[in-house]
Amino acid sequence: MKHLLLPLLLCSSLCQASLCESGHRQSPINITAEAIVAHKLPPMQPDYRAAPLKLANDGHTVRVRFAKSGELVLGKEHYTLQQFHFHTPGGDQINGENFPFAAHILHKSRSGQLLAIVVPFRVGAENPLLKQLMPFIPVKVDGDHSHANVSVNARDLLPKQLSYYRYTGSLTAAPCTEGVQWLVMKQPLELSAEQLAEYKRHFADNMRGVNPLYQRPISESE
Numbered sequence: 001m002k003h004l005l006l007p008l009l010l011c012s013s014l015c016q017a018s019l020c021e022s023g024h025r026q027s028p029i030n031i032t033a034e035a036i037v038a039h040k041l042p043p044m045q046p047d048y049r050a051a052p053l054k055l056a057n058d059g060h061t062v063r064v065r066f067a068k069s070g071e072l073v074l075g076k077e078h079y080t081l082q083q084f085h086f087h088t089p090g091g092d093q094i095n096g097e098n099f100p101f102a103a104h105i106l107h108k109s110r111s112g113q114l115l116a117i118v119v120p121f122r123v124g125a126e127n128p129l130l131k132q133l134m135p136f137i138p139v140k141v142d143g144d145h146s147h148a149n150v151s152v153n154a155r156d157l158l159p160k161q162l163s164y165y166r167y168t169g170s171l172t173a174a175p176c177t178e179g180v181q182w183l184v185m186k187q188p189l190e191l192s193a194e195q196l197a198e199y200k201r202h203f204a205d206n207m208r209g210v211n212p213l214y215q216r217p218i219s220e221s222e
Contacts, residue, residue, distance in 0.1 A: 020176035026211035027169030027182055028091035028118075031218055036165070041221040042075035044162040044183070046155055053150040057138040060173075060206045061085045064133070064152060065144065072107050072115070079107035079115045084154055087207040088200060090120045091172060092184050094165075099188060101196055102207075103157050115181040117164075119157055124190030129156045134195065137202050159187035167218045172208055186220075 020026070048070035055064045063085040072079045083106050090099030099120035107115045121127070132152065138145050163186045170178040 019170075019178070020174055020208075023170060023176055023178055024212075024214040025168055025170055025178040025216060026176060027172050027180065028093070028207070028210050029167065029169065029213055029216075030093040030096060030210045031165050031167070031184060032095055035213055035216075035218045036220050037217040038219040039222065041164070041166055041219050043221060044164055045073040046158060046162075047071050047073060048081055048153055048155040050151040050153040053133075053136060053147040053152045054144055055133070055136060055138070056144045057141050057202070059141045061087065061203055062133070062137050064154075066154070070154070072117070077109065079109050079113070081154055082106045082108055084157060086199065087172070088196070088203070088205045089207050090118075091207040091210075092118050092120065092182070093210055094120070094184070094186070101191055101199070103189075105154055105157060113181065114179075115183065117158070118182060118184040119159070120185065120188040121191050122188050123193050123196060126192040127190060127195060130191055130195050130199075134198055157189075159185055159189055161187040163187070163221050165218055165220045167216055173206075 051066055051069040053064065055062055063083050065083045066081050070081045072081065084103055087102045087104065088100060090102035092102070100123060101121040103119040105117040105119070109115070136145070136147060136150070165184045165186065167182050169180050169182045170176045171180060
């Protein structure tokens with residue numbers, strides 16, 4: 001039985017690795033005006049609630065997790081909020097602009113469809129939510145840390161203007177599974193140079209470079 005399982009395990013590992021290299025719907029990408037084909041996306045309606053802080057250091061980033069803390073509504077689509085985390089550099093580009101930092105807010109529909117909101121950041125003013133989170137980043141990779149007296153709301157990670165781009169992409173790390181829906185906010189937020197440096201003292205850069213679009217359509221909201 002072990003001899004029968006070994007080829008399957010090897011195939012699974014190789015297939016996952018090759019998708020990161022050969023997939024045609026990979027993330028992140030460079031969003032350009034020439035690639036936009038539609039302008040009729042529904043407005044973004046985040047219905048998030050404040051919840052006690054629960055976060056973990058996974059060795060690559062800090063993940064803030066939620067349980068029953070709201071949803072994202074896009075027309076008739078409903079996605080449950082799961083967690084948010086951060087990346088350096090930002091990954092997805094807008095007209096070739098590289099962002100030094102980005103937040104990814106992850107959601108899942110009842111059918112299991114994954115959807116991620118990308119919030120790009122430029123260096124500028126101090127970010128209030130990051131100021132709140134930084135002191136609580138766990139030093140070790142040792143599971144979730146809960147802080148019942150501290151509340152956090154994912155809505156504080158979104159800009160005032162909720163216009164966005166949408167495309168179909170992938171997970172940004174192995175196994176690079178495709179079919180993930182990505183919403184990239186048009187309006188970046190800001191973090192201070194000191195906050196970016198503090199984050200990098202905890203974590204090394206963890207985002208892959210941009211991938212070819214392969215004629216994938218990009219839509220945008222108004």
